[in-house]
Amino acid sequence: MLQYLFDDTPGHGTTREIVPGVRWLQMPLPMSLDHINLYLLEDEEGWWIIDTGIAIDPTQPLWEEIFEQELGGKPVIAVLCTHLHPDHIGMAGWLCERWRVPLYMSRAEYFGGLSFSRMEKHHYSWTSEQHYCRAGFSPDDIEKVKKNYGGFSSVVTPMPTAYNRLRDGNSLHINGNKWRVVVGSGHSPEHVCLYCESLNILISGDQVIPRITSNVSVMASEPEANPLKDWFVSHERFLDILPSDALVLPAHNTPFYGLHKRLRFLIEHHEEHLLALEEACNDTPSTAVELLPILFKRKLDGDQMGLAVGECVAHLNYLHQRGMLDRNIDSDGHYRYTSIDETLALRLRREKHDATADAPIQV
Numbered sequence: 001m002l003q004y005l006f007d008d009t010p011g012h013g014t015t016r017e018i019v020p021g022v023r024w025l026q027m028p029l030p031m032s033l034d035h036i037n038l039y040l041l042e043d044e045e046g047w048w049i050i051d052t053g054i055a056i057d058p059t060q061p062l063w064e065e066i067f068e069q070e071l072g073g074k075p076v077i078a079v080l081c082t083h084l085h086p087d088h089i090g091m092a093g094w095l096c097e098r099w100r101v102p103l104y105m106s107r108a109e110y111f112g113g114l115s116f117s118r119m120e121k122h123h124y125s126w127t128s129e130q131h132y133c134r135a136g137f138s139p140d141d142i143e144k145v146k147k148n149y150g151g152f153s154s155v156v157t158p159m160p161t162a163y164n165r166l167r168d169g170n171s172l173h174i175n176g177n178k179w180r181v182v183v184g185s186g187h188s189p190e191h192v193c194l195y196c197e198s199l200n201i202l203i204s205g206d207q208v209i210p211r212i213t214s215n216v217s218v219m220a221s222e223p224e225a226n227p228l229k230d231w232f233v234s235h236e237r238f239l240d241i242l243p244s245d246a247l248v249l250p251a252h253n254t255p256f257y258g259l260h261k262r263l264r265f266l267i268e269h270h271e272e273h274l275l276a277l278e279e280a281c282n283d284t285p286s287t288a289v290e291l292l293p294i295l296f297k298r299k300l301d302g303d304q305m306g307l308a309v310g311e312c313v314a315h316l317n318y319l320h321q322r323g324m325l326d327r328n329i330d331s332d333g334h335y336r337y338t339s340i341d342e343t344l345a346l347r348l349r350r351e352k353h354d355a356t357a358d359a360p361i362q363v
Helices: 059-069 092-099 107-117 126-135 139-147 227-241 259-280 302-321 344-356
Strands: 016-019 022-028 035-042 047-050 076-080 103-105 171-174 177-184 191-196 201-205 247-250 325-329 335-339
Touching: 022 059, 035 247, 076 092, 103 107, 126 139, 126 302, 177 227, 227 259, 227 302, 259 302, 259 335, 302 325, 302 335
Parallel strands: 047 076, 076 103, 201 247
Antiparallel strands: 016 022, 022 035, 035 047, 171 177, 177 191, 191 201, 325 335
């Protein structure tokens, strides 16, 4: 089981010390996942902000409370965003302008965020329509997507037009501590995590979070992407290069111990989904939309539907590109998936069971 550092969370407009020089705060989100964790790193001259919150009405006043009450009179000297999603970059432009400080991001995340934050309805094209049709959307559903299409400029302040690039293996020296940039992928293309060996702390963003699983999706902008392969590679690498006893500071829920347990759970979670999808495609050629109940047992609303289909397509692309599923276009323009070898999923499941049969029981 994971061990959590705290039983509660910091109130809005306040921070909580993790260790000296590392502080945790939360900002609200307008969705079922109602918060994001942000972090502050204290340097000699001021503070680094790690992720920014989404640009909705409460966020800016809450930041002003933080500046007035929680920074000990020191200024903000840098803003760092782990990845491109609006709850992470939403206030980056405002913060960088407010303090006239640089933005730090990886290249793919910066330019991806810049693109999506500037996308408008007229950018919907035949490629977008084809992607949703291929996934199994009906004409009515596709029309709804088109009507609601657009970027996330409504919840992202204009991004800075310059940034400082972060690469895997870079180090940031903050208050005598070296924070190493560890890049993951899958949830987003070039997701930045920060690991400090002297503190044994990992700021993980959305790459590793407890209790819930990060969305791993294929989007219309890259319909043949294989983000789940990137996700597996990243998590296996994290198991190799990061210690099991690190304190993880995630973007959602609460700080925890048990990094390797969580990484293994996430890998197994997606492997089980892959096996379930392959088995489901043994009987009837199916579309991504038809296969959603295999992955999601709850009823999905409109926003969740888009993310769920993207995740289902990510699993199907992984299986198809590994040669485990065949894919054909039906008369409605939908991709229908069929298992190439109906015994393969059962064989893989048996092999996995045999490999762990003699493993010690974990308690």
